[in-house]
Amino acid sequence: MTNQEIIERIDRSIAEEFEIDPGEMKPEKTLFLELGLDSLDIVDLVILLETAFRFKIREEEGIRKIRTLGDIHAFVIQKKNELESIPR
Amino acid sequence: MPLKRVVITGMGAISPFGRGVDTLMNALLSGESGVRFLHELADIRGIRTRVAALVPGVDPGEIPRKYRRSMSAMSVFASLAAGEAIAQAGLSGEQVRGGRLGVSIGSTIGSPRTTQAFFDDFRIDNSVERMKSGVFFQIMNHSCAANVAHMFGITGRTVATAAACSTGSLAVGYGTEMISMGKQDFMLCGGADEFHPLTAATFDIMNAASIRFNESPGKTPRPFDRDRDGVVCAEGSGILLLESLDSALRRNTGILAEIVGFASTSDPESIANPNAANIAHCMRQALLDAGIGPEGIDYVNAHATGTELGDIAESEAIRSIFGDRVPTSSLKGNLGHAMAASGAIELAASVEMMRREILLPTHNLDHVDPLCASVTHVREVTPRRVDTVMKNNFALGGVNSSLIIRRFRQ
Numbered sequence: 001m002t003n004q005e006i007i008e009r010i011d012r013s014i015a016e017e018f019e020i021d022p023g024e025m026k027p028e029k030t031l032f033l034e035l036g037l038d039s040l041d042i043v044d045l046v047i048l049l050e051t052a053f054r055f056k057i058r059e060e061e062g063i064r065k066i067r068t069l070g071d072i073h074a075f076v077i078q079k080k081n082e083l084e085s086i087p088r
Numbered sequence: 089m090p091l092k093r094v095v096i097t098g099m100g101a102i103s104p105f106g107r108g109v110d111t112l113m114n115a116l117l118s119g120e121s122g123v124r125f126l127h128e129l130a131d132i133r134g135i136r137t138r139v140a141a142l143v144p145g146v147d148p149g150e151i152p153r154k155y156r157r158s159m160s161a162m163s164v165f166a167s168l169a170a171g172e173a174i175a176q177a178g179l180s181g182e183q184v185r186g187g188r189l190g191v192s193i194g195s196t197i198g199s200p201r202t203t204q205a206f207f208d209d210f211r212i213d214n215s216v217e218r219m220k221s222g223v224f225f226q227i228m229n230h231s232c233a234a235n236v237a238h239m240f241g242i243t244g245r246t247v248a249t250a251a252a253c254s255t256g257s258l259a260v261g262y263g264t265e266m267i268s269m270g271k272q273d274f275m276l277c278g279g280a281d282e283f284h285p286l287t288a289a290t291f292d293i294m295n296a297a298s299i300r301f302n303e304s305p306g307k308t309p310r311p312f313d314r315d316r317d318g319v320v321c322a323e324g325s326g327i328l329l330l331e332s333l334d335s336a337l338r339r340n341t342g343i344l345a346e347i348v349g350f351a352s353t354s355d356p357e358s359i360a361n362p363n364a365a366n367i368a369h370c371m372r373q374a375l376l377d378a379g380i381g382p383e384g385i386d387y388v389n390a391h392a393t394g395t396e397l398g399d400i401a402e403s404e405a406i407r408s409i410f411g412d413r414v415p416t417s418s419l420k421g422n423l424g425h426a427m428a429a430s431g432a433i434e435l436a437a438s439v440e441m442m443r444r445e446i447l448l449p450t451h452n453l454d455h456v457d458p459l460c461a462s463v464t465h466v467r468e469v470t471p472r473r474v475d476t477v478m479k480n481n482f483a484l485g486g487v488n489s490s491l492i493i494r495r496f497r498q
Contacts, residue, residue, distance in 0.1 A: 019153045033139070040157070043221040058217075 007073045009052060014069070017048050020061060027070030035069065045072075055079055095336050095496060096344045098179075098329030099436040100166040100172030102280075104141035104322050104423055108172060112433070113440050116422055116448050117469060121306035123320050123424050132285055137292050137468075138302035141322035141424030158225030160199030161282035161379040163235035165325035165429070170236045170276050173329040178341055179274065181241075188273040190244035191237045193280065193327065194255040194262035195428045198227035200284035209421045232280045232325075244272050253391065254352070254483035255279040256326055256431030257491055261350035263330050273335045280325035280433030287427065290484075291319045292446050294360060296395045309425070310393030310401065310452040311418035312460040316394040322424030326432025345439045348439055348476075349378025355482075361397055362482050364404035371478065374490035382409050385492070386474035387447060388463075389438045391481045392409030392418030393425045394452075400459045402480065407462035415474075418468035421451030431481040435491065438477050442495055445473045 011025040020035055031037045046058050053076060057063060062075055101108060104122025105115035122141035129138045148156055148164045174184060183189060205221050225231060230248035249258040255363050256279030263275035298318040301308035310316035336343050351373030355366040388406055392399045406416055419434050426433055441447055447470040452482035456465055475495040482488045
């Protein structure tokens with residue numbers, strides 16, 4: 001999966017789950033103030049990402065630093081890269 | 089401290105006939121049945137009943153996601169019914185949010201559908217890793233009350249009654265008492281439930297669910313009829329906006345009826361079976377609360393669910409107090425039994441009967457059971473002015489309730 005495909009998958013999943021206009025899904029948008037999510041939604045967002053990308057991130061420190069949609073893109077891409085660099 | 093008089097100024101209903109009190113009344117006046125064959129039940133081993141009365145035409149999507157995420161179907165029903173009641177009462181945003189409006193809405197249990205969905209997923213691998221944040225808010229016992237309060241921004245009291253079939257009536261009764269004592273000026277009161285096979289099975293295993301009319305759903309349930317064979321489970325919500333008379337007069341709003349009596353009693357004889365003497369005791373307590381004698385009641389809206397024992401016990405109780413003087417009917421022949429919602433839906437219909445000066449009959453009452461024949465049954469839509477109505481509900485668990493409403497006069 002390319003980085004662009006990852007971004008598109010994230011945007012599509014979040015827009016669908018949280019009923020956000022796809023046109024609003026811009027990297028600079030803040031999750032709470034601009035996309036209208038709250039702390040309960042973040043619980044569901046983590047499950048959404050874990051299910052979509054088949055990794056576990058709930059305990060990751062990096063999640064707490066996420067503020068914007070772009071932060072999610074970067075976090076997921078980095079996580080995917082980490083997992084793919086681990087020898088199987 | 090003098091008690092305040094309490095009136096009904098708004099009503100809402102989500103019923104097996106769809107949305108709104110008018111829709112409900114039109115269907116009842118036309119003698120329609122909300123009962124349908126349910127394929128879902130046919131796939132369950134051990135259950136014999138195949139009929140239920142489900143709510144059609146409700147799209148949860150009209151409720152904003154922020155509120156909907158914590159709602160199961162029962163809270164959606166309650167919220168839509170509450171919206172109708174608030175609109176009819178004409179409450180302003182300030183009156184809704186200002187702290188003088190409280191909520192008294194219950195359900196039999198928290199959402200059985202969400203509970204099942206959670207455990208279905210949990211049992212796959214003994215994991216809660218996929219548990220979404222809305223689960224608890226849908227299965228908690230005060231889900232309907234809390235969701236209604238949340239959606240409308242209500243900041244007064246929140247109480248969630250839970251007494252199965254008496255839930256809605258208790259919610260109205262306790263809401264009445266709170267206003268009467270001056271603790272709130274307005275209360276949104278009622279009940280809601282969503283259908284789940286667990287509810288039908290509960291009655292089925294006790295041989296109290298209707299099983300002989302699976303191929304002719306509209307013929308069941310049959311309250312007071314000699315061929316009745318049990319309950320048909322339903323779903324929906326009934327919500328009434330109660331208000332102190334002082335407030336209603338000050339607002340110059342339409343008064344639909346006054347609540348003049350309420351009683352609830354426990355029946356320790358049996359946790360499941362109704363007892364005529366204890367039912368009668370509850371009805372007498374309601375008369376006492378209203379300060380009127382049996383001669384003051386013009387119509388009884390019965391609980392009568394169509395079970396063999398319950399309908400006989402209620403008939404005996406009504407006869408022991410009123411003789412054969414007071415016309416009586418049950419709306420469950422049309423509606424089925426919406427459990428926690430039934431009391432409030434039927435109360436709303438009773439208010440409308442009083443306003444429209446008609447009495448609705450018991451649907452499917454073709455041949456009155458001789459053991460239920462000691463009361464006067466309403467057999468057809470009957471033009472009749474009634475000023476005072478008793479509304480009964482009796483619950484599994486032995487919780488009885490009777491409300492008395494009266495046409496408003498100064």
